[in-house]
Amino acid sequence: MRPARIVVPETAKVGEIVEIKALIQHPMVTGHTAAGANTEPRDIIHTLTVTYDGAEIFRADFMPGIAANPYVAFTTVATVTGDIVFTWTDDKSEVTTAARTLRVP
Amino acid sequence: MKGWRTGLAIGLALAVWRSSPGLAEEASPSLHPATEYLSTGMKAEQADLARNRGMLWVDQGAALWRQAQGVAGKACADCHGEAEASMRGVAARYPAVDATSNRLLNLEGRINQCRTTRQQAQALAYESNELLGLTAFIAYQSRGLPVNVATGGPAQPYVEAGRKLWNERQGQLNLACAQCHEAKAGHKLRGDTISSGVGTGYPVYRLEWQGMGSLHRRLRACQLGVRAIQFDQGAPEYLALELYLASRAAGLPIETPALRR
Incomplete structure (x- = not known):
């Protein structure tokens, strides 16, 4: 589990568009080899999935060109009170999950 | 390179x-x-702050603040309480001369002094995520305050x-x-x-x-x-x-x- 931050509004009205922002600490080692350089093998987060109340609402495939400690932001439509769960998976199969609850009264 | x-x-x-003399003496x-x-x-x-990557380290520092450390088994919070109150303005006063040892300490030095003498824990290495996190977390409590x-x-x-x-x-x-x-x-x-x-x-x-x-x-x-x-x-x-x-x-x-x- 790596340090991660998710920012979600605490409450939203039904049908409201909410912005969700997330950060995770990860070196995103590209594995690219320059001539003569001693490089580590590739270790990047390759997949991020996000579920809202159990259903997948966002998925991203990350590439080696993405900087360390990647930031993601997207919007979704508030429907019911539920957990927004982020799951990041890297090349070493290390999985980090973090969740926030969005309340829709 | x-x-x-x-x-x-x-x-x-x-x-x-160098070919334009006097420039170095410009009034600052x-x-x-x-x-x-x-x-x-x-x-x-x-x-x-939702996008500021430094906050990942601030969060780590916040977690470490509450974690018992060393032989004494004490967390920073056990003596200093809530950092939001006790550490407000502290970073603005550092580096400062420590009254007991008469040495100049910056925030990192002060954290490590507290660790070795009060928590009886190992000093944290410079540039380790732990020391950067704690330093950032404490300095964050002074965000916006004048040096x-x-x-x-x-x-x-x-x-x-x-x-x-x-x-x-x-x-x-x-x-x-x-x-x-x-x-x-x-x-x-x-x-x-x-x-x-x-x-x-x-x-x-x-x-x-x-x-x-x-x-x-x-x-x-x-x-x-x-x-x-x-x-x-x-x-x-x-x-x-x-x-x-x-x-x-x-x-x-x-x-x-x-x-x-």
């Missing part, structure tokens, strides 16, 4: 500069926080030592800090704007590092740029310089965790 290129660029800049303009020199996008990124270090009494010799280092030419390029960061602050060095050298946002998230780093790490990078012998992180020379920088920056707001190129 990068340092060599920077050194070359500084060398070239210096060659031009009022100091500006380095944030003013950031692009609009980076300014917004620094201000938005206000003590410069008189026991601190005075340290301020003088720092001032001396600041004004002393060093390295193969024979440059003093003041020649760039005072006389040329706000001017361009290749693609970058030369800062006023205030260091009010440290530890910072620096894009070049792709991570968080301390002021001393930045000072080492500066010394590499002028091809001088670098001091170790936490060296007395850097501590004195850190205090002098803070005395120059008096009144400027703490910006930790800041974002820098």
Whole structure:
């Protein structure tokens, strides 16, 4: 589990568009080899999935060109009170999950 | 490689500069926080705490604050309580001379002193995520407050030592800090704007590092740029310089965790 931050509004009205922002600490080692350089093998987060109340609402495939400690932001439509769960998976199969609850009264 | 290129660029800049006498003696303009020199996008990124990557380290520091450490089995919070109240304004007063040991301590030094004497834990290594996290977390409690270090009494010799280092030419390029960061602050060095050298946002998230780093790490990078012998992180020379920088920056707001190129 790596340090991660998710920012979600605490409450939203039904049908409201909410912005969700997330950060995770990860070196995103590209594995690219320059001539003569001693490089580590590739270790990047390759997949991020996000579920809202159990259903997948966002998925991203990350590439080696993405900087360390990647930031993601997207919007979704508030429907019911539920957990927004982020799951990041890297090349070493290390999985980090973090969740926030969005309340829709 | 990068340092060599920077050194070359500084060398070239210096060659031009030497042909225009008197420039180095320009009156220093009022100091500006380095944030003013950031692009609009980076300014917004620094201000938005949901996007500011430094907050990942602040969070780590917050977790460590509550965790029992060392033989004493005490957490920072066991003595200091809620950092939001007890640590507010502390970073603005550091570096400071410790009354008992009569040594100059910066925030990192103070944290490690507390660890070794009170928590009976191992000192944290400079640039470790733990020390960067705790330092950033404590400095974050002073975000927006003006720098206000003590410069008189026991601190005075340290301020003088720092001032001396600041004004002393060093390295193969024979440059003093003041020649760039005072006389040329706000001017361009290749693609970058030369800062006023205030260091009010440290530890910072620096894009070049792709991570968080301390002021001393930045000072080492500066010394590499002028091809001088670098001091170790936490060296007395850097501590004195850190205090002098803070005395120059008096009144400027703490910006930790800041974002820098």
